[in-house]
Amino acid sequence: MDGPLAVERIVEAGRKLFARQGFHATGMRDIAKLAQVSIGALYHYFRSKDELFLAVVRRAFEERLAQARELLRQGLPAPEILRQVLTSYFAGFAEDPEVAQLLSRVWAPEDPALWRKLSGLVEEYARAIAAILEEAQAAGAIRPVHPLLAAYALLGMAGAVTLRAAGQDPLAAEFRVRGAQELAEFAWHALRP
Amino acid sequence: MDGPLAVERIVEAGRKLFARQGFHATGMRDIAKLAQVSIGALYHYFRSKDELFLAVVRRAFEERLAQARELLRQGLPAPEILRQVLTSYFAGFAEDPEVAQLLSRVWAPEDPALWRKLSGLVEEYARAIAAILEEAQAAGAIRPVHPLLAAYALLGMAGAVTLRAAGQDPLAAEFRVRGAQELAEFAWHALRP
Amino acid sequence: MDGPLAVERIVEAGRKLFARQGFHATGMRDIAKLAQVSIGALYHYFRSKDELFLAVVRRAFEERLAQARELLRQGLPAPEILRQVLTSYFAGFAEDPEVAQLLSRVWAPEDPALWRKLSGLVEEYARAIAAILEEAQAAGAIRPVHPLLAAYALLGMAGAVTLRAAGQDPLAAEFRVRGAQELAEFAWHALRP
Amino acid sequence: MDGPLAVERIVEAGRKLFARQGFHATGMRDIAKLAQVSIGALYHYFRSKDELFLAVVRRAFEERLAQARELLRQGLPAPEILRQVLTSYFAGFAEDPEVAQLLSRVWAPEDPALWRKLSGLVEEYARAIAAILEEAQAAGAIRPVHPLLAAYALLGMAGAVTLRAAGQDPLAAEFRVRGAQELAEFAWHALRP
DNA sequence: TATGAATGAGAGTTCATTCAT
DNA sequence: GATGAATGAACTCTCATTCAT
Numbered sequence: 001m002d003g004p005l006a007v008e009r010i011v012e013a014g015r016k017l018f019a020r021q022g023f024h025a026t027g028m029r030d031i032a033k034l035a036q037v038s039i040g041a042l043y044h045y046f047r048s049k050d051e052l053f054l055a056v057v058r059r060a061f062e063e064r065l066a067q068a069r070e071l072l073r074q075g076l077p078a079p080e081i082l083r084q085v086l087t088s089y090f091a092g093f094a095e096d097p098e099v100a101q102l103l104s105r106v107w108a109p110e111d112p113a114l115w116r117k118l119s120g121l122v123e124e125y126a127r128a129i130a131a132i133l134e135e136a137q138a139a140g141a142i143r144p145v146h147p148l149l150a151a152y153a154l155l156g157m158a159g160a161v162t163l164r165a166a167g168q169d170p171l172a173a174e175f176r177v178r179g180a181q182e183l184a185e186f187a188w189h190a191l192r193p
Numbered sequence: 194m195d196g197p198l199a200v201e202r203i204v205e206a207g208r209k210l211f212a213r214q215g216f217h218a219t220g221m222r223d224i225a226k227l228a229q230v231s232i233g234a235l236y237h238y239f240r241s242k243d244e245l246f247l248a249v250v251r252r253a254f255e256e257r258l259a260q261a262r263e264l265l266r267q268g269l270p271a272p273e274i275l276r277q278v279l280t281s282y283f284a285g286f287a288e289d290p291e292v293a294q295l296l297s298r299v300w301a302p303e304d305p306a307l308w309r310k311l312s313g314l315v316e317e318y319a320r321a322i323a324a325i326l327e328e329a330q331a332a333g334a335i336r337p338v339h340p341l342l343a344a345y346a347l348l349g350m351a352g353a354v355t356l357r358a359a360g361q362d363p364l365a366a367e368f369r370v371r372g373a374q375e376l377a378e379f380a381w382h383a384l385r386p
Numbered sequence: 387m388d389g390p391l392a393v394e395r396i397v398e399a400g401r402k403l404f405a406r407q408g409f410h411a412t413g414m415r416d417i418a419k420l421a422q423v424s425i426g427a428l429y430h431y432f433r434s435k436d437e438l439f440l441a442v443v444r445r446a447f448e449e450r451l452a453q454a455r456e457l458l459r460q461g462l463p464a465p466e467i468l469r470q471v472l473t474s475y476f477a478g479f480a481e482d483p484e485v486a487q488l489l490s491r492v493w494a495p496e497d498p499a500l501w502r503k504l505s506g507l508v509e510e511y512a513r514a515i516a517a518i519l520e521e522a523q524a525a526g527a528i529r530p531v532h533p534l535l536a537a538y539a540l541l542g543m544a545g546a547v548t549l550r551a552a553g554q555d556p557l558a559a560e561f562r563v564r565g566a567q568e569l570a571e572f573a574w575h576a577l578r579p
Numbered sequence: 580m581d582g583p584l585a586v587e588r589i590v591e592a593g594r595k596l597f598a599r600q601g602f603h604a605t606g607m608r609d610i611a612k613l614a615q616v617s618i619g620a621l622y623h624y625f626r627s628k629d630e631l632f633l634a635v636v637r638r639a640f641e642e643r644l645a646q647a648r649e650l651l652r653q654g655l656p657a658p659e660i661l662r663q664v665l666t667s668y669f670a671g672f673a674e675d676p677e678v679a680q681l682l683s684r685v686w687a688p689e690d691p692a693l694w695r696k697l698s699g700l701v702e703e704y705a706r707a708i709a710a711i712l713e714e715a716q717a718a719g720a721i722r723p724v725h726p727l728l729a730a731y732a733l734l735g736m737a738g739a740v741t742l743r744a745a746g747q748d749p750l751a752a753e754f755r756v757r758g759a760q761e762l763a764e765f766a767w768h769a770l771r772p
Numbered sequence: 773t774a775t776g777a778a779t780g781a782g783a784g785t786t787c788a789t790t791c792a793t
Numbered sequence: 794g795a796t797g798a799a800t801g802a803a804c805t806c807t808c809a810t811t812c813a814t
Contacts, residue, residue, distance in 0.1 A: 006798080006799080024217045024783095027782080027783070027784085028783085028784060028785085029782095029783090029784095037799080037800095038799060038800045038801060039784095039785085039800085039801065039802095040786090040787085040798090040799060040800050040801060041798075041799055041800075043784095043785070043786075044797090044798060044799065044800095045798095048784080048785080049783095049784065049785090107297060107352070107353065107356060119360070143382070145375065145378075145379070146367075146371060146375050148364065149354060149368060149371065149372065149375050149376075150375070150379065152353045152354050152357050152368075153350040153353060153354055153375075153376065153379055154350075155353055156349040156350045156351070156352050156353020156354065157346040157347075157349045157350040157353075158349070159349050159353065160345045160346060160348055160349020160350075160352065161342060161345045161346055161349065164345050167312070171341065174339075175342060175345075178339060178342065179342065182338065182339050182342050182343070182346075183342075183346065185338075186338070186343065186346055186383045187383070189336070189382055189383045189384070189385075190379045190380070190382045190383035191382070192382075220807085220808060220809085221808075221809060221810085222808080222809095230774095231774065231775050231776065232775080232776065232809095232810090233773090233774055233775045233776065233811095233812095234773090234774065234775080236809095236810070236811085237773075237774070241809075241810080242808095242809065242810090392777085392778080410603045413803080413804070413805085414804085414805065414806080415803090415804090415805095423778080423779095424778065424779045424780060425779085425780065425781095425805090425806085426777090426778060426779050426780060426807090426808085427777080427778055427779075428806095429805090429806065429807080430776090430777060430778065430779095431777095434805080434806080435805065435806090493683060493738070493739065493742060505746070529768070531761065531764075531765070532753075532757060532761050534750065535740060535754060535757065535758065535761050535762075536761070536765065538739045538740050538743050538754075539736040539739060539740055539761075539762065539765055540736075541739055542735040542736045542737070542738050542739020542740065543732040543733075543735045543736040543739075544735070545735050545739065546731045546732060546734055546735020546736075546738065547728060547731045547732055547735065550698075550731050553698070557727065560725075561728060561731075564725060564728065565728065568724065568725050568728050568729070568732075569728075569732065571724075572724070572729065572732055572769045573769070575722070575768055575769045575770070575771075576765045576766070576768045576769035577768070578768075606786085606787060606788085607787075607788060607789085608787080608788095616795090617795065617796050617797065618788095618789090618796080618797060619790095619791095619794090619795055619796045619797065620794090620795065620796080622788095622789070622790085623794075623795070627788075627789080628787095628788060628789090774814100775812105775813100775814085776812105776813105776814105777811105777812095777813095777814105778810105778811085778812090778813105779808105779809105779810085779811080779812105780807105780808100780810105781807105781808105782806105782807090782808100783805105783806085783807075783808100784804105784805100784806095784807105785803105785804080785805090786802105786803090786804075786805105787800105787801100787802105787803100787804100788800105789799105789800085789801105790798105790799085790800080791796105791797105791798095791799090791800105792796100792797105792798095792799105793795100793796085793797100793798105
């Protein structure tokens with residue numbers, strides 16, 4: 001039709017709907033409608049609903065990873081990197097609440113087959129965080145911890161708060177205002193030497 | 194039939210299947226079969242699948258809450274309570290891996306209608322944790338934090354590590370061995386004055 | 387609704403539609419509509435479309451087998467049995483043209499998975515014919531032949547003529563009139579000592 | 580690309596796939612892939628899937644007809660022609676099992692529209708066999724039969740045995756060894772004066 | 773009370789075919 | 794001529810739920 005390429009519109013529509021409603025509540029027909037393409041087009045680009053979902057999640061993860069790697073590349077001190085990674089992970093929610101919800105859904109997908117695939121993506125992301133922690137640990141910037149376990153802890157921590165902050169009530173608003181700062185402090189206290 | 198009452202067998206079957214396979218992958222037929230009752234019996238005791246799921250989750254939360262309240266009641270010092278709550282939350286997995294998975298699934302339920310109901314349960318649990326934190330804070334046993342936000346952070350942290358520890362690979366085994374201790378330290382460092 | 391039981395109406399509707407239109411051209415919706423049951427009822431009684439088709443074919447085969455066995459049971463001389471089996475196989479078409487078409491479709495089903503299951507049924511039927519031939523052979527009533535191969539030949543022969551006789555044109559009418567007699571003679575000449 | 584012309588590769592691919600898997604299980608994509616042409620190319624050479632299938636079947640029939648006519652042209656005695664036609668029809672399976680399966684599928688096509696077109700081809704082939712029988716009958720070389728009905732009987736007979744011989748089990752192997760000889764004898768006994 | 777046959781909307785997916793490039 | 798992205802109707806099958814018995 002118009003605007004971006006069909007495949008772009010599909011991924012974008014998938015991102016929105018999967019984030020808002022979850023995997024099962026989102027039908028391929030819904031995605032096709034929102035993306036203004038035919039059902040057939042969906043299956044032209046993605047082998048199945050699972051594949052489309054994975055593509056959507058993979059993209060979201062990669063965007064976050066790219067941010068983290070960029071911070072690492074800048075050679076900032078470890079606590080500062082941590083602070084910024086967490087802050088940006090959480091604050092990303094302000095610009096893009098849907099992705100925050102999407103990533104939260106990744107932790108315990110309904111479908112066992114999906115779970116296996118998704119946990120691979122999650123692990124990849126966790127390993128990237130763990131690599132940052134290891135480096136900081138080697139430099140003596142943080143206390144000795146199990147890097148991957150700590151990475152999972154950080155991600156879970158941020159995920160739970162983020163998800164709560166996506167609500168409509170006053171508490172969610174409060175979380176949105178104070179969340180990033182509180183989380184960064186929480187993490188920094190947990191990890192400082 | 195035999196053994197526990199029908200309604201007990203239903204909730205138990207629901208707990209097992211919802212935990213193992215998730216909400217959508219578990220059919221009412223499956224639950225009826227495992228509980229050795231008829232489909233009709235399911236609908237005799239629970240208005241709908243949602244209601245049954247909520248009942249299952251509510252029970253799981255209440256068991257955890259009871260543990261936490263018991264610890265509080267014993268008048269232990271705050272750090273010790275925290276340590277024990279986290280340890281027991283996590284270590285509960287060893288005795289009952291299914292509940293750990295069940296509770297992890299609670300964070301981002303697929304169905305929007307379920308979400309509203311479940312988030313109420315989660316919030317209730319988080320508020321109980323927050324109450325402990327507030328008390329400890331008032332006693333000067335931990336540093337000043339946003340109690341509810343910290344509670345969500347603790348729950349998310351424990352949930353993510355717990356879920357990863359439920360896997361079959363060596364890393365999961367490692368998490369099962371070191372998880373409780375690492376998590377308790379992580380939390381304690383994050384919260385100590 | 388009314389009349390025969392639901393499962394009976396389903397099998398009957400399947401028989402009609404599969405015979406008239408073939409397996410792929412017949413949808414489950416069509417069968418449900420003709421049987422005046424819901425789609426769900428179809429799947430309540432049959433695990434899949436394949437299963438329903440197999441049930442329909444099995445029943446058709448069993449009716450034919452029952453006829454053949456009844457003739458055998460009467461202790462007629464071999465040529466007479468053969469003549470009557472062929473005649474009744476063919477002539478059955480007059481009363482029930484649909485079954486003739488149904489059985490013809492069995493030879494080369496489209497679906498490989500179906501083929502495996504169907505060929506079992508066909509073989510069972512062929513073996514029953516072969517048993518008759520063996521008995522006749524032992525009694526010296528027919529010349530020595532490979533019984534199973536001859537059974538397949540007889541079935542193929544009858545099937546091809548029957549199918550052609552199901553048409554609407556004058557030749558089909560002629561086949562319907564002369565087919566049974568010609569086939570029986572053909573077979574008898576082929577097998578007589 | 581390379582090798583034979585595109586249209587040749589298409590028909591050859593169609594022959595293989597239709598024979599192996601049947602009409603419905605074979606997609607235009609599969610044929611295009613095996614023939615190493617684009618989907619567009621398929622529709623450049625053939626109006627539809629039906630047309631392509633008919634072209635494939637027509638070619639297979641014509642090859643068989645050419646064989647039969649060649650035998651007739653050699654002025655052999657009737658029984659010998661019959662024997663050779665049947666033997667070559669059946670034995671053709673040894674060199675080209677796929678065509679044997681393809682022709683078997685012709686008897687009861689799924690699609691009613693296809694059926695009408697295919698039965699024309701089958702009838703044409705049957706009439707050619709019938710012509711041979713008429714000639715032999717006129718020469719007193721075979722007993723009086725309905726030529727076209729006998730032709731259908733012969734084709735059905737050969738088809739059923741051929742199809743069974745295409746299997747993987749010991750019986751199929753036995754049919755492959757003894758089938759041609761048994762069939763020729765069967766036919767000759769059925770037709771001799 | 774307890775059953776399970778029956779429902780039917782809606783799910784994901786397929787695939788022959790078209791047509792702008 | 795040749796391509797393959799795009800179409801969308803139609804498919805089989807699922808499953809929470811109902812209700813006559």
